[in-house]
Amino acid sequence: MITGGSRGIGRELASRFSQEGIHVAIVGRDEKELKNTADVVKKNGTDVLIIKADLKDKNSPANIISEVIKKFGSLDILINNAGFAINKPFEKHTPDEWDDLIAINSRAPFFITQAALPLLKKSSVPAVINISSAVGRLGYPDQAAYTASKHALMGWTKSLAKEVQKDGIRVHVIAPGGVATDMIAKMRPDIKKEDLIQTKEIADIVMMLLSMKGNAMIDEINVRRFTAAPWQ
Secondary structure, three states: EEOOOOHHHHHHHHHOOOOOOOOOOEEEOOOOHHHHHHHHHOOOOEEEEEOOOOOOOOHHHHHHHHHHHHHOOOOEEEEEEEOOOOOOOOHOOOHHHHHHHHHHHHHHHHHHHHHHHHHHOOOOEEEEEEEOOOHOOOOOOHHHHHHHHHHHHHHHHHHHHHHHHHHEEEEEEEEEEOOOOOOHHHHHOOOHHOEOOOOOHHHHHHHHHOOOOOOOOEEEEEEOOOOOOOOO
């Protein structure tokens, strides 16, 4: 299951999973774009479930997992990919903006994962991959609230990984810098599109993580643009 499945990284992942013969549930608010993603999946011959949901709704996590159970009856891989960002000076943020950022970037994936755990515990290959951001470990000007929401995501992910290790559930975080998505185009119009990380590259990393089923375990992968300064 992939949140933020209507475009960008989510669509790329849905396509990649379907190429591997994996059935996919995609979650998002834009039904038209979800259908476009579903068309890509269907061309590869696998089944797809569209779940239209607003992650700001506190009932959405339980409803989303309920739909997955009705359609597939099981869940092996959860990708918390949906994200929302605001580029604004610290003193100009509003309480509503704060609430929206926390709700979408941290609260929703927290409770979606919580609702998914009973299914993941029954899987023979369970995995949770949270798509964070470079701001989940750094701090950029004009992104204070966004940064706080991604730090929160990183924090509970670390606790989750320790709690479910005994259940054999692999928990990973990918923290990329600027990826060529609509959100980054709005947040960082100063960066040339050709200099951004491509969604295919993030999908490559996800598939690599999922292919590792032996003794080696990667907790966190930090990804930067090649043109950005190393080790920052």
